[in-house]
Amino acid sequence: MNALFKALNDPTRRAILERLRGGPATAGAIAEQFQFSAPTISHHLDLLRQAGLVTSQKQGQFVVYTLNMTVFDELLGWLYQFKS
Amino acid sequence: MNALFKALNDPTRRAILERLRGGPATAGAIAEQFQFSAPTISHHLDLLRQAGLVTSQKQGQFVVYTLNMTVFDELLGWLYQFKS
DNA sequence: TTAATGATTAGACAAATGTCTAAATAAAAT
DNA sequence: ATTTTATTTAGACATTTGTCTAATCATTAA
Numbered sequence: 001m002n003a004l005f006k007a008l009n010d011p012t013r014r015a016i017l018e019r020l021r022g023g024p025a026t027a028g029a030i031a032e033q034f035q036f037s038a039p040t041i042s043h044h045l046d047l048l049r050q051a052g053l054v055t056s057q058k059q060g061q062f063v064v065y066t067l068n069m070t071v072f073d074e075l076l077g078w079l080y081q082f083k084s
Numbered sequence: 085m086n087a088l089f090k091a092l093n094d095p096t097r098r099a100i101l102e103r104l105r106g107g108p109a110t111a112g113a114i115a116e117q118f119q120f121s122a123p124t125i126s127h128h129l130d131l132l133r134q135a136g137l138v139t140s141q142k143q144g145q146f147v148v149y150t151l152n153m154t155v156f157d158e159l160l161g162w163l164y165q166f167k168s
Numbered sequence: 169t170t171a172a173t174g175a176t177t178a179g180a181c182a183a184a185t186g187t188c189t190a191a192a193t194a195a196a197a198t
Numbered sequence: 199a200t201t202t203t204a205t206t207t208a209g210a211c212a213t214t215t216g217t218c219t220a221a222t223c224a225t226t227a228a
Contacts, residue, residue: 002095039188039206040187094216111174123217128216144174144225145224145225147176
């Protein structure tokens, strides 16, 4: 829960998730879309992975990142308790 | 959007929201439930208010805080784009 | 009108965060 | 074999964050 909110609390990381909505992508392809360095994006991807929001598969020298939406259920569950 | 995720990215603030689910409460009554000082809780309430998650009404020397769930719609809207 | 109560503001400080460059690792290409 | 390409790790650094105590503001009670 903590890791999830932490991961979502950054505009760049949220933008990465939106990017991955269009399909999996390599770390490099993701990094190209942002004005930040590759290590910075790599770090963001790590936080997203820790929260379970993305998964990664190594393909040769590339690492492909894939959106994992099932984690959102956790968030929806938390929100649900506030339903009036 | 930023203020919303920021406000939610803290366990104490989330606990305050859950507390207010049971009904409005004064700043002091809220502070009593946590091990933190009154100024700290006041600061958390301020961040929640900035995000629109709570509203405050001054009643004499007290300040009553009320949960505002309508802001969650914004969050649900953001989540919706990821629906498969 | 003075003192007490409820709450916020101001300022300090340690810890966490987001960014960078340089270095390391791993795979592919020459 | 060597070099290039893709990515991560390590370490540094400025900014933000969460907390505190002390001081201030506002309202109520004596």
